[in-house]
Amino acid sequence: MEKDLRQLTDEELILEFQQSGNEEAFEILVERFKNPLMNFVYRFLGDYESCTDIVQETFIKVFRYKDSYSSVAKFNTWIYTIAGNLARSEYRRRRRRNFFSINDYGEEHQTYDLPDNTYRPDDATDSGIKDEIIQKALLKVKDVYREAVILRDIQELSYEEISEILGIEVGTVKSRINRGRAQLQKLLKHIYKD
Amino acid sequence: MYPENDENKYKNLIDDLKNLKKIEAPVGFEQKLWNKINSSDTKEKQSLLTKLSARLIPAFAVAATAILLFVVIENSANEYQDPFMIEPEERTDLISFSTDDIQLLESEPSAVTEKPQVQTEEKSSVRFRKKEAAAPEALSNENQIAGRSEIIEEEDSVTPGSPILSSSVKDELVGNEGLVVPAASTQMQQNLNFRQVQLSKEEQQEVIELKSKILKENRTKSP
Numbered sequence: 478m479e480k481d482l483r484q485l486t487d488e489e490l491i492l493e494f495q496q497s498g499n500e501e502a503f504e505i506l507v508e509r510f511k512n513p514l515m516n517f518v519y520r521f522l523g524d525y526e527s528c529t530d531i532v533q534e535t536f537i538k539v540f541r542y543k544d545s546y547s548s549v550a551k552f553n554t555w556i557y558t559i560a561g562n563l564a565r566s567e568y569r570r571r572r573r574r575n576f577f578s579i580n581d582y583g584e585e586h587q588t589y590d591l592p593d594n595t596y597r598p599d600d601a602t603d604s605g606i607k608d609e610i611i612q613k614a615l616l617k618v619k620d621v622y623r624e625a626v627i628l629r630d631i632q633e634l635s636y637e638e639i640s641e642i643l644g645i646e647v648g649t650v651k652s653r654i655n656r657g658r659a660q661l662q663k664l665l666k667h668i669y670k671d
Numbered sequence: 672m673y674p675e676n677d678e679n680k681y682k683n684l685i686d687d688l689k690n691l692k693k694i695e696a697p698v699g700f701e702q703k704l705w706n707k708i709n710s711s712d713t714k715e716k717q718s719l720l721t722k723l724s725a726r727l728i729p730a731f732a733v734a735a736t737a738i739l740l741f742v743v744i745e746n747s748a749n750e751y752q753d754p755f756m757i758e759p760e761e762r763t764d765l766i767s768f769s770t771d772d773i774q775l776l777e778s779e780p781s782a783v784t785e786k787p788q789v790q791t792e793e794k795s796s797v798r799f800r801k802k803e804a805a806a807p808e809a810l811s812n813e814n815q816i817a818g819r820s821e822i823i824e825e826e827d828s829v830t831p832g833s834p835i836l837s838s839s840v841k842d843e844l845v846g847n848e849g850l851v852v853p854a855a856s857t858q859m860q861q862n863l864n865f866r867q868v869q870l871s872k873e874e875q876q877e878v879i880e881l882k883s884k885i886l887k888e889n890r891t892k893s894p
Contacts, residue, residue: 504701533703537711631688
């Protein structure tokens with residue numbers, strides 16, 4: 478009797494892929510995780526093109542290094558860890574690149590804050606624009622806080638899962654989420670007046 | 672530490688974050704992914720080969736250099752000899768005279784010529800054998816040293832029981848009172864840092880007189 482792979486959990490699927498090399502199991506995992514990972518990486522980076530590349534790179538790593546997955550860990554924390562590492566690397570690379578490209582036009586040791594003219598209070602009623610404003614504000618939050626806020630409030634993962642993904646204590650996770658929310662609220666004070 | 676009312680404090684923000692538009696993967700995501708996986712497999716194999724070769728070549732070069740250095744150092748260490756540890760070569764080619772010989776000659780005038788003769792005979796035979804083996808050029812060089820040619824001539828004609836020293840040598844060696852004084856106190860070889868001293872007849876006479884005087888004094892002192 479043929480197994481119905483779609484009934485299997487994430488952990489069972491990756492074990493099936495590990496043991497028998499069944500690529501169908503891998504395809505099901507891709508189907509399950511491609512959108513959540515796209516959402517997570519996009520909210521962290523704010524760039525759809527890079528986000529697609531990073532998520533694909535994440536799956537390539539899962540495919541290639543499937544044997545390094547331990548059945549002790551949850552599959553979703555493992556794959557989020559891979560995606561998070563790749564997203565952080567990309568973010569740092571971009572920041573360095575932006576820093577140097579801006580400095581090239583200025584005087585020595587002089588940096589500039591680029592003005593953000595996208596927000597206009599009269600347009601803030603539209604939900605699409607509100608999403609955009611929130612996304613832009615999110616990108617201004619410090620990266621360590623942003624990652625924690627995205628995992629908790631957008632991906633709706635538990636504190637324990639976030640702790641495992643980021644490799645930090647649960648208390649630190651809560652602290653980072655709280656600080657991230659506070660920064661975000663401050664950035665969006667024109668929306669959340671009270 | 673972070674109570675639930677913290678979440679209430681940011682309730683609107685959290686709700687907005689939850690309701691943000693969900694981002695979806697582009698169409699053909701899986702197809703692109705498989706293409707990348709297949710191409711990365713071949714790339715990985717190629718890069719593994721290039722990485723291996725890139726690492727092996729310098730490692731091989733380093734190993735080869737190390738072996739070469741070891742061989743060179745080992746050989747030079749074998750060739751090197753501590754000059755303080757070298758055994759000095761035995762100088763069989765030198766004829767030496769000691770003061771004992773002089774005393775002996777004085778006490779036994781008849782043996783004056785015989786004693787040193789035996790010694791010189793033994794040594795000269797060794798020297799002569801050496802000379803035969805030596806290059807003729809070296810031989811001629813040695814002969815250039817004053818007085819040497821005569822001695823060699825004499826040595827050539829050495830036969831058991833026959834007098835070894837020629838009359839001219841005897842004149843040099845045997846003084847008036849039967850004392851033997853070496854004409855040149857050392858037999859020289861070229862290229863050696865020795866000083867060659869040749870005494871004139873008068874000087875030899877003077878030396879002999881002085882020596883005999885010393886000997887007489889010694890004799891009168893001793894009971």
